[in-house]
Amino acid sequence: MKFGLMINEGPYTHQASDSAYQFALAALAKGHEIERVFFYHDGVNNATKLTEPPQDDRHIVNRWSKLGADHGIDLVVCVAAALRRGIREENLAKGFRISGLGQLVESGMQADRLLVFGD
């Protein structure tokens, strides 16, 4: 089955990005496909390459970059939400791309299920 995910909160502050990641791992392990993860609202803050968490903590940004690369997942950051929050090409982490809100609606149309993770 094809899942689309939407993440609406930034890393560390809310568990949303963690829950979505664990869901994605479990879905992939069961042979499902994650076709796209769409980052909206403060969720765009998952895409900054400047993040540097304490050494004994998980690296939420790099984790998404790696998962995206390993499984061909489209990691899309909403451009309007990103500009409001200081995420641009110059601080964008590997594997993410900036695009429009249409990509979210498209995910709703094309995925079998669109799951939202937020506050």
Next chain:
Amino acid sequence: MKFGLMINEGPYTHQASDSAYQFALAALAKGHEIERVFFYHDGVNNATKLTEPPQDDRHIVNRWSKLGADHGIDLVVCVAAALRRGIREENLAKGFRISGLGQLVESGMQADRLLVFGD
């Protein structure tokens, strides 16, 4: 009277930064002093110079930079919170400085009132 302010949420997403700004303006107009604004939790996202809101909207980051310069307000971003969220010297807006949590406790000690704005 000397006020210290603490801002715990990022710009646009929550009204916290707006309320703190309006409070600061009103306090200064009444002859009070704002000795420091301490940015914690997602509040550190108020300090990125990469923010670019829609043209017809307020520019929350630049507004703080200007207020700080005009009134000699110390704008302090918590280093630990900032590293978790991708705020570093290289994307830090004018007038902000990155420092430790001790600056918050110090503000509580030295200001007549410490006011917190958050979620």
Next chain:
Amino acid sequence: MTDFEDYGDIPAKRFMFVNRKAPYGTVYALEGLEVVLISAAFDQDVCIAFMDDGVFQLVKGQETQTVGMKNFSPTFRALEGYDIEKLYVERESLALRGLSEADLLVPVQVMDSAELGALMAEQDVVISF
């Protein structure tokens, strides 16, 4: 509006956007509305539900000069021009907050929790803001 790809071969899906938050205290209402507007370009079957504090988004007479924020409530009046005409409001949420249909800035369909719950269950995609 951007040129989107041709989705002619995919049957339209039923999208419901659920608004549960008051405006201005957080950005969810405003950025939620931006999603609704974009969705209009995709020829899907779109409806919007307002419940809980989301009903405050539709209250008449919003004046945002003194908070220094943009008043986005007029955009709700423009939704009709985007062919988004299904606006549902939960009766219980209005009543609890001392509001009535006459206080709202656009025509809506007021329904009770059971009706709204039934409609929600019939959707393909539900996104809550």
Next chain:
Amino acid sequence: MTDFEDYGDIPAKRFMFVNRKAPYGTVYALEGLEVVLISAAFDQDVCIAFMDDGVFQLVKGQETQTVGMKNFSPTFRALEGYDIEKLYVERESLALRGLSEADLLVPVQVMDSAELGALMAEQDVVISF
């Protein structure tokens, strides 16, 4: 720990940190605890109040491996070493959530809302997380 300036001439203030949020769902509990730890270096009169969902921060037996997050609850046991010994828990908050003092991982002083409210009113600085 960083060398702080000498504040010897300023009389110590009474600081209360109020914890009202559950752990892990949001970062406030963890980052709040970081503030508490730093405050210990300033020789102020510090206390911590746990109320509402903040009481969940102190529940024994937290195991975070499967959510992939760091279990920071052992740090509460280290507070004594920082001379932070005034931990207050609101009785009503515990009871409402089906918890009792025996479920908590550190010794605390349980008090009712009125007592906690009275203590709060005596502080110089109150910061809520």
Next chain:
Amino acid sequence: MLHIVNKSPYERNTLESCLRLARKGSKVLLIEDAVTAAVRGGDFAAKLGAAMELMEIYALVPDLAARGLKDRVLPGVRLVDYGGFVDLAAENKPVQSWL
């Protein structure tokens, strides 16, 4: 003591917790989404009315105006602008923001 609440009592337990702990003679200021608590005819208005017997309840006019609620305020709630907010913070101690 000044208590500041910024969340709607219909969405969160913040204002209820504040009123449970606030002592007689305290001041409570409603800002941001918490101004919804002050709406006449709303379910929370009765609780706020009861609280007013013991303490002074204030609401921030700019936040009421933004939400179209300026003319719908429960009698007895005192209205302040940002200047009044500053005065309340200056005149009362401590100040607690219920987050």
Next chain:
Amino acid sequence: MLHIVNKSPYERNTLESCLRLARKGSKVLLIEDAVTAAVRGGDFAAKLGAAMELMEIYALVPDLAARGLKDRVLPGVRLVDYGGFVDLAAENKPVQSWL
């Protein structure tokens, strides 16, 4: 239909709103801070018990474990891991996250 709730019912109105709208036969999954709703002896447990007559209530074990609540769950609440979460999402339509 699958309803997902992630907020504590002691802090927010989310779970109550979900239960008000959810139809008979729906599934409700508690994740993140919402697992606190499932604690035996808690004030919300009675409401959850009543809801269980009409729908299936699930709770995510990793989130219960993180909060030290794994062994305190109200009988009748069905326990799932992330794999079970995926199955619920795959088997039910639509899926609504109550944010």
